Amino acid sequence: MQNLIIEARINEYAGREQNPHVPWSPQEIADTAAQCREAGASIVHFHARAGDGSPEHDIEVYADIIQRIKAQSDILIHPTLGAFANEGDANQRIEPILTLAKDPATRPHFAPLDMGTTNIDAYDSAAKTFRSTEAVYTNTTGTLQYFAQQLLGSPVRPYASLWNVGFTREFLAFIDMGLIAEPAYACLILTGDDLPAAHPGTEQGLAAHKMFIPEDRNIIWTAMNHGGDLMPLLPGVIKAGGHVSIGLGDWPYLELGSRGEPPTNAEVVAAVSDISRSDGREVATPSQAAQVLGVTI
Numbered sequence: 001m002q003n004l005i006i007e008a009r010i011n012e013y014a015g016r017e018q019n020p021h022v023p024w025s026p027q028e029i030a031d032t033a034a035q036c037r038e039a040g041a042s043i044v045h046f047h048a049r050a051g052d053g054s055p056e057h058d059i060e061v062y063a064d065i066i067q068r069i070k071a072q073s074d075i076l077i078h079p080t081l082g083a084f085a086n087e088g089d090a091n092q093r094i095e096p097i098l099t100l101a102k103d104p105a106t107r108p109h110f111a112p113l114d115m116g117t118t119n120i121d122a123y124d125s126a127a128k129t130f131r132s133t134e135a136v137y138t139n140t141t142g143t144l145q146y147f148a149q150q151l152l153g154s155p156v157r158p159y160a161s162l163w164n165v166g167f168t169r170e171f172l173a174f175i176d177m178g179l180i181a182e183p184a185y186a187c188l189i190l191t192g193d194d195l196p197a198a199h200p201g202t203e204q205g206l207a208a209h210k211m212f213i214p215e216d217r218n219i220i221w222t223a224m225n226h227g228g229d230l231m232p233l234l235p236g237v238i239k240a241g242g243h244v245s246i247g248l249g250d251w252p253y254l255e256l257g258s259r260g261e262p263p264t265n266a267e268v269v270a271a272v273s274d275i276s277r278s279d280g281r282e283v284a285t286p287s288q289a290a291q292v293l294g295v296t297i
């Protein structure tokens with residue numbers, strides 16, 4: 001079985017109310033990436049954040065963060081595309097990644113392709129109301145084809161984010177068309193109770209995803225749980241040969257802290273590494289992950 005590829009999902013747009021160790025500044029992100037690498041992560045996924053934690057969309061900040069990460073660590077780099085997703089056409093959304101990729105010093109290794117369009121309104125079950133009602137994450141087939149074509153001509157590998165089985169079917173069509181090359185890297189997205197957009201973060205939610213990943217394709221899958229605890233699913237993922245995407249961006253993981261302190265991202269990664277090793281599965285180094293995923297370092 002492949003060594004376990006741990007992707008550290010270090011910040012997303014998480015606040016610090018529950019866990020103050022969510023990194024925001026470029027140097028905090030780079031330090032966290034290096035610490036996660038030491039703890040067993042081979043990929044870091046991050047969102048640039050402004051000083052007050054709000055989303056940062058400046059490509060220069062992304063360039064700065066990637067340079068800082070590379071100066072401290074050999075961890076593979078997976079920035080969000082979402083920072084550039086709110087406005088503009090397909091070219092405007094992917095162009096920052098392609099620009100970053102031109103210089104080895106700022107080149108990311110992955111760019112996410114969310115393989116469909118979905119409602120992303122959060123649900124407040126206590127109040128029995130949606131917090132918003134018009135939030136749509138739009139990814140048309142034409143836009144995704146354009147992204148995939150652009151990435152095929154670049155050293156950046158696509159990371160297919162699969163929110164549900166419809167996304168998986170579009171992903172498989174792209175592989176069929178040669179728009180996404182194998183080995184293809186796919187994230188099976190699970191979400192907590194406040195975000196009904198994806199499969200629920202349960203054994204059944206994950207099993208329903210996995211059922212539609214064909215075994216005759218070279219697809220490397222990883223599981224994440226945004227807004228929920230992934231740890232209960234970890235033994236099943238490790239046993240099934242999947243990989244793990246986890247971090248404080250998704251869930252505060254307070255139970256993994258020590259001496260009453262909330263854990264750092266690196267402590268969450270270390271907990272995953274310990275469980276995998278005790279189950280007999282070594283964790284992958286960045287170069288091993290790159291080989292499995294067809295990444296050119």
Ligand code: ZN
Binds near residue numbers: 045046047080
């Ligand atoms: Zn993200």
